[in-house]
Amino acid sequence: MDEDFHHQPIYSLRQLMAYFLKLGYSGFGGPVALVGYMHRDLVEKRRWISEEDYKEGLVLAQLAPGPLAAQLSIYLGFVHYKVVGATLTGIAFILPSFLMVVCLGIAYKLFGGLPWMQAVFYGVGASVVGIIILGSYKLTIKSVSKLSWNSLRANWLLWILFLSALVVTALTQSEDLLLFIFAGFIYMFVKSPPRWMGSPNSTMSFFLFAGIGFWDYEPGTLSKLAEFFLKAGAFVFGSGLAIIPFLHSGVVNQYHWLTETQFVDAVAVAMITPGPVVITVGFIGYLIGGFPGATVSSLATFLPCYLFTIIPAPYFRKFAKNSSLKTFVEGITAAVVGALVGAVIVIASKSIRDIPTASIALGTLVTLTYIKKIKEPVIILTAAFIGILLKIIF
DSSP states (O other): OHHHHOOOOSSOHHHHHHHHHHHHHHOOSHHHHHHHHHIIIIIIISOOSOHHHHHHHHHHHHHSSSOHHHHHHHHHHHHHHHHHHHHHHHHHHHHHHHHHHHHHHHHHHHHTOOHHHHHHHHHHHHHHHHHHHHHHHHHHHHHTOOSSHHHHHHTHHHHHHHHHHHHHHHHHSSOOHHHHHHHHHHHHHHHOOOGGGGOTTOOOOOOOOOOOOTTOOOTTHHHHHHHHHHHHHHHOOSSHHHHHHHHHIIIIIISOOSOHHHHHHHHHHHHHSSSOGGGHHHHHHHHHHHHHHHHHHHHHHHHHHHHHHHTTHHHHHHTTTOHHHHHHHHHHHHHHHHHHHHHHHHHHHHHOOSHHHHHHHHHHHHHHHHOTTSOHHHHHHHHHHHHHHHHHHO
16 A cells, blocks of 8 residues: 555665754754754755655644654654654654753753853844744745735635634644644535535544653652653643643642753753754753653653654555545644744744844844855854853843
């Protein structure tokens, strides 16, 4: 069956792993930017992954709980190389940022805080906003429609679903799975109603997928970490933005593992390191239980998203040609991208605080749009340097 859907790959598994390893250590900007990089590099430039496979992966990643970018990387590894590809690409993508946050955790324990990071994040946070604005714009044009009058008129319902998800996400600062599913059903019933709707005796089943303290930890802590972060990975839907409130309520309020300041620093670490934003769980785990805590927290968080991606993937692809299901997916995709743009608004509202940060964000956006040779890591480092300079001067 799979051969009917997918051509033979024009790349090796080693090449795909090398790509995700590089994205893991150089991909800044959080989930919106990361999924944009994957589309740009794997679909548009290298043509390793088809547009259809990418869209299916994006929707499945959003429907299943867990971090969006990590799930999409796992799915794209699955497309041609099945479970082995999914496993190795997922590890390659997550490993670099995990090692980085462990190193930062060591520094944090050694020096008792990250005062310099606030200055760095002042510039980096603003630059990240510029990166994700451009990434979300490209995703919108690709997934919903172009901004021409004819395209807007032909896809008016998709734009309504897009804007609805955008507004809800921006106002509630969270992403609602039921909203995505509802959007899918609306678009399916309007554009391509399934046959069973006309037959009252028919039934249909839907399976929606739905020293430095290196070894320092208290007995029993690892099991508590595993239990808590398994819940975080299994029940929180959407991007890294969505998991932060859940982590805060447990880590700070319920278990009192970290102080408010330590938690804010952990989020800052996630934002200034490349790779998935959810890798903040590695930093949090290190502060609580050293390297074993970092390892257990990361494995527990990413295990559910791995399973929720590879188990339904073959069935999701099998029914992807069904016209009703395709319109269902299109409706969900419009809402998903709308929610991602809503998340951009939330992030921007917290990162753009004054004229300097607004200028950094605008400068990043203009540079990426008109100067193609300058890559994101260079801009991020420049923004960090500017942030430090501004804090020193003012």
